[in-house]
Every structure is written in structure tokens, then in C-alpha cells.
Amino acid sequence: MKRAMSESRETTPRAAPLKAPAQQTEEALASLRQHWQSEPLAEALNTLDATELGPEGQRWSRAVGLHFPTPASAIRGVQPLAGNEYADGLRAPSAAVAMPSMSSALLVAPAPPCGHGVFAMRPLQAGQRLGEYTGEARRYDLWCEEIKARKVARRGAESSASPFILEELYAAWAGIGGGEGVVIDAFAKGNAMRFINCSCQPNCSFKNVGAGFEKHGRLLVVTSRDIEAFEQLSVDYGWYFDPATLAEVRAEATKAYNEDLSHLQALSKSRASVSASSSVRILQDVLQEVPGPTEFLRRYVDRAQLTRLVESKKSFSQAKSYLEIPEALWHFYEVLGADRVGISCRCALDKSLNATGLCSGIIGRPLQATHLGREKQ
Numbered sequence: 001m002k003r004a005m006s007e008s009r010e011t012t013p014r015a016a017p018l019k020a021p022a023q024q025t026e027e028a029l030a031s032l033r034q035h036w037q038s039e040p041l042a043e044a045l046n047t048l049d050a051t052e053l054g055p056e057g058q059r060w061s062r063a064v065g066l067h068f069p070t071p072a073s074a075i076r077g078v079q080p081l082a083g084n085e086y087a088d089g090l091r092a093p094s095a096a097v098a099m100p101s102m103s104s105a106l107l108v109a110p111a112p113p114c115g116h117g118v119f120a121m122r123p124l125q126a127g128q129r130l131g132e133y134t135g136e137a138r139r140y141d142l143w144c145e146e147i148k149a150r151k152v153a154r155r156g157a158e159s160s161a162s163p164f165i166l167e168e169l170y171a172a173w174a175g176i177g178g179g180e181g182v183v184i185d186a187f188a189k190g191n192a193m194r195f196i197n198c199s200c201q202p203n204c205s206f207k208n209v210g211a212g213f214e215k216h217g218r219l220l221v222v223t224s225r226d227i228e229a230f231e232q233l234s235v236d237y238g239w240y241f242d243p244a245t246l247a248e249v250r251a252e253a254t255k256a257y258n259e260d261l262s263h264l265q266a267l268s269k270s271r272a273s274v275s276a277s278s279s280v281r282i283l284q285d286v287l288q289e290v291p292g293p294t295e296f297l298r299r300y301v302d303r304a305q306l307t308r309l310v311e312s313k314k315s316f317s318q319a320k321s322y323l324e325i326p327e328a329l330w331h332f333y334e335v336l337g338a339d340r341v342g343i344s345c346r347c348a349l350d351k352s353l354n355a356t357g358l359c360s361g362i363i364g365r366p367l368q369a370t371h372l373g374r375e376k377q
């Protein structure tokens, strides 16, 4: 990956000793495991052995001011950054901004199905400043171009203008910065805050703490409500509001629906087993109340509505846009579209990340409860 020349200043990793000795780390992990004992999370925590929490993870944590070692599998290829690096001609804000040191309550650990996450190991109060979100401060326009080039290289020339690929979800918007906007990109370099997952019921937010007109380049993670011990920290990534991304999600939703037409027709006629399309098989299972492991897409189908659609013997026809997908199916296909783009949300599959079970299905999309119905494109 070609990166823009950096005008960054060198950051000096803090040389503080790792504060939690092995025994304290083991105790912390045991209590986390105990707390989430019947969840997939507890099983994932069992994978953390001495190698995972060995010297590599200890060095990384020390460099970013974390109390506990960070699992080696989480930080492969990720450079620890105690403070931002400034690239693309951006300069560090000149006015000194006092930043809190990293909270000693934080522990990075596996958090299935979202990779690794950040856990609060003791209760935290609303409004608490937990530390800085560090990474490379990049000009938004240049960073976007780079992401798009990578996307075209990976997905082909017909890729849309939407910048979504995995890397993008590590970049946090840091204000307009007097120009085209600034993001803090923590994909390749950062600290523990880069592991905070997205939740539809977030418990933290980013606060911009730049000074004067240089209101960019410094982001604080602040709790937005009281947090209980062993909860995961979460924020709302908010990228749903990127128009190009939304257009791509909906184009993929329409494509997926049109690809399924003949199978949907079979579904409406006989409810016989549907073979070729896995998405229609999910609808079939919902209709027939087939029990089984929770397939996350099932969450976005209302059984009564789907039954009415099927019983109406409607014939399914090509949709030109997602607005033409039948009412009972649009949410299901919108989430499927988001999954194809790479931004489907699975927060409610992890109780530590979202205990309410309410999830919009798309990373950064508002919950249906506050966002009823389909929007116009």
C-alpha cells in the first residue's frame, strides 16, 4: 500500500512499565470469563494463552500506556502510537491540549463475532475521559482517494464510489480542520481505542478536543453513560450517513433481490424447499419456523408480514431500485446489501457489546425504533 509522504513528528512511546503483572492479568481474564460464562465470548477468552499475552503484546501495551497486555493476534502488523502522527501536510495543533492518560480499566480481548474489543474491567461513570484515539491524522480527500484505489484494486474497476473496505472502519472523523476534513486513521497505527467496536446502543462517543481553528487531529473517547464492569466499550461509527456508501448498500440490496426472484416465486407458490439461494432459504426457515442457530439475517424478517406476502400470491418482478422491493423484504435485503459491502452490524450477537438485542443490521445505521420505514434515495 502506497501511503502519502508523512510530515509527521516522531512520537515517543511512553516507557511506563506494564502495570498489570501476569497474575493480575490472569485474574482479570478469569473474572471476565466468569461474567460472560454462557456466551461465545467466554469460549474465545479461553484462547488467550501465555503466547498470546507474551512479550509482543506487553511491549505494545507499554508503548500505548495500557495496563494489561494486548493479545498478539490483535496487534499483528499494527504499530503502537502513543500520540498521533500527522500526514498529508497536516501539522499537530500548536496549542497544547491536555489529554488524560489511558484509563487503567481497559483490557483488549477477543470479542466474537466482531474480532477483538475493549472491555471495562471496573465500573465507569458517565462523562469519564478514557484516553485519546490515536492514529495517522490524514486529509479526508486524500485518504478517500487512497481507499478507493485499494477498493478498485481488490474488487475491480466497476467498484462504486463508496470507499468501504475493512480499513475504513478504523478511521474516525476528526472535524473539518479548515479544509476538506480530517480523519484519524488507526488501521495500521494506533492505540487500544482502535479496538472499540460499533454498537447500535453505544456507551461511548468521540469528543473533538482540538484547539482554535485547528479543531482537528485530537479525539478523546468519553463515556456517554455509566458503564458496568465487563461491558465492552462501544461507539456509533456513523458511516451509514455517507451517501456513496448508502447508495452502494442499496444497489447491492436491489441486485440481491433481483437475483433471488425465481426462488422467491417458488417460496410464494409452494413453500417447498428452496435450494439455490441461501438468502431465500433463510426466508423459508422463518416462514416455516425452522428452529436452529440464530442466523443473524433472520432478525430482519417479520414473520407475520412475510406470511401475508406469501399468501397474497404476489408475483415478484425486477426492482429498479430498493424502493421497489416489497415492504416485507426491504429491510432483509438492505442488511444483505450491507453485508455484501462489508458493513453489516452484528452488535446484538454479543451481549457485552449490546445487551438489548436491538440492532439495525448496518454499522452506524440508526435503530428502526427511531428510524421507521424506508427512506427515499
Ligand SMILES: C[S@@+](CC[C@H](N)C(=O)[O-])C[C@H]1O[C@@H](n2cnc3c(N)ncnc32)[C@H](O)[C@@H]1O
Pocket (backbone or CB within 6 Å): 074, 113, 114, 115, 116, 117, 166, 167, 169, 170, 194, 195, 196, 197, 198, 199, 344, 345, 346, 347, 363
Ligand atoms: C475499529 S475496528 C474495531 C476492532 C476490531 N474488532 C479488531 O479486532 O481489530 C472495526 C472493525 O471491527 C469489526 N466491527 C466493529 N463493530 C462491529 C459490528 N457492530 N458488527 C460487525 N463488525 C464490527 C469490523 O470488522 C470492523 O471492520
